[in-house]
Amino acid sequence: ETETILVDSNVNKEETYSQAVEMLQTGEVVAFPTETVYGLGADATNAEAVAKIFAAKGRPADNPLIVHVDSKESALNYVQNVGPKAIQCMETFWPGALTLILQTKPGVFAENVTASLSTVGIRVPNHPVALNLLKRVKLPIAAPSANTSGKPSPTLAEHVYHDMEGTIPLILDGGATMIGIESTVLDMTSEPPVILRPGKITKKDLEAVIGTVRLSSEIQGNIPKSPGMKYIHYAPEAPVYLIEKTDGLIEKAIAHVQNDGKKVAILSSEKHPSADYCFPLSAETLYASLRKCDQTDADLILAAISADANRSEAMMNRLEKAADHKWFS
Numbered sequence: 001e002t003e004t005i006l007v008d009s010n011v012n013k014e015e016t017y018s019q020a021v022e023m024l025q026t027g028e029v030v031a032f033p034t035e036t037v038y039g040l041g042a043d044a045t046n047a048e049a050v051a052k053i054f055a056a057k058g059r060p061a062d063n064p065l066i067v068h069v070d071s072k073e074s075a076l077n078y079v080q081n082v083g084p085k086a087i088q089c090m091e092t093f094w095p096g097a098l099t100l101i102l103q104t105k106p107g108v109f110a111e112n113v114t115a116s117l118s119t120v121g122i123r124v125p126n127h128p129v130a131l132n133l134l135k136r137v138k139l140p141i142a143a144p145s146a147n148t149s150g151k152p153s154p155t156l157a158e159h160v161y162h163d164m165e166g167t168i169p170l171i172l173d174g175g176a177t178m179i180g181i182e183s184t185v186l187d188m189t190s191e192p193p194v195i196l197r198p199g200k201i202t203k204k205d206l207e208a209v210i211g212t213v214r215l216s217s218e219i220q221g222n223i224p225k226s227p228g229m230k231y232i233h234y235a236p237e238a239p240v241y242l243i244e245k246t247d248g249l250i251e252k253a254i255a256h257v258q259n260d261g262k263k264v265a266i267l268s269s270e271k272h273p274s275a276d277y278c279f280p281l282s283a284e285t286l287y288a289s290l291r292k293c294d295q296t297d298a299d300l301i302l303a304a305i306s307a308d309a310n311r312s313e314a315m316m317n318r319l320e321k322a323a324d325h326k327w328f329s
């Protein structure tokens with residue numbers, strides 16, 4: 001049985017947090033909202049608890065988890081060789097959507113958290129429910145996104161329920177997450193630091209604070225250092241194609257697909273009445289829209305991309321993965 005408790009409007013919040021804290025302290029898995037996406041949390045010092053996360057998600061064991069703590073001070077209990085740039089990042093961006101890869105102190109986390117690496121991804125989430133939980137539980141909490149491995153990350157408690165029903169005991173429902181895309185992952189063990197996964201906090205934001213930062217996608221012949229980046233991600237059931245938002249192209253594509261007797265779903269910031277289904281497209285709505293496609297009988301999904309210089313790079317990164325870099329032609 002999976003229980004979902006609405007923490008936003010819950011009259012007995014004390015009882016709910018105590019229940020969640022007790023579950024985490026006794027090695028259970030609890031899903032909770034962060035400002036990016038929902039996380040599937042467990043005690044990062046307890047290998048059995050962490051193993052339950054991998055089992056619930058169907059996650060490959062070589063893909064390490066992000067550890068969540070309540071403050072910079074807590075983080076410093078678990079990591080070592082923390083340079084001045086990392087400290088500046090913590091002070092500027094925490095609580096917030098920035099995961100820092102740092103060297104772990106030996107033996108502080110269960111080995112399956114870090115997939116036996118000597119480094120760990122760590123962050124302080126900026127969400128009242130997550131922070132409340134972390135402050136009370138007094139443990140580092142390992143929490144990947146709370147989706148089945150390969151599926152879009154959950155931005156609503158009902159997405160978590162859909163993927164985890166019957167597998168985990170408790171979901172704290174804090175409503176829709178604010179950012180909708182996972183945190184920026186910044187590797188502080190390289191010089192200059194390297195962005196392993198783009199997010200809401202951009203290269204420009206980081207460079208304003210710590211100077212030069214590189215994007216892993218720009219490094220030639222780069223072997224993915226973030227183990228998670230090599231796996232298929234964010235993929236709905238039907239194939240996704242990117243399509244340019246140029247005059248008439250989308251209408252032509254819709255007609256073409258429908259002529260083959262197929263149904264098409266469009267992800268776009270604009271309406272397309274001729275499509276069988278149309279869902280909004282922005283960083284905040286991307287994952288929810290991909291999940292809505294799964295509830296239709298669409299045979300193909302077209303994501304409308306503008307050449308806009310202001311478009312979200314993090315959203316483009318996730319969309320390109322969902323589409324496996326395929327453009328409609």
Ligand code: TXA
Binds near residue numbers: 065121143182185
């Ligand atoms: O916004 C987020 O980061 C969400 C919320 C719940 O906090 N969490 C999240 O976790 O997205 P997850 O496990 O789905 O993604 C973690 C990413 C993966 O790409 C993983 O490979 C990378 O971080 N990662 C974790 N530890 C690492 C390490 N030591 N070195 C390099 N990459 C690491």
Ligand code: MG
Binds near residue numbers: 145
């Ligand atoms: Mg994930």
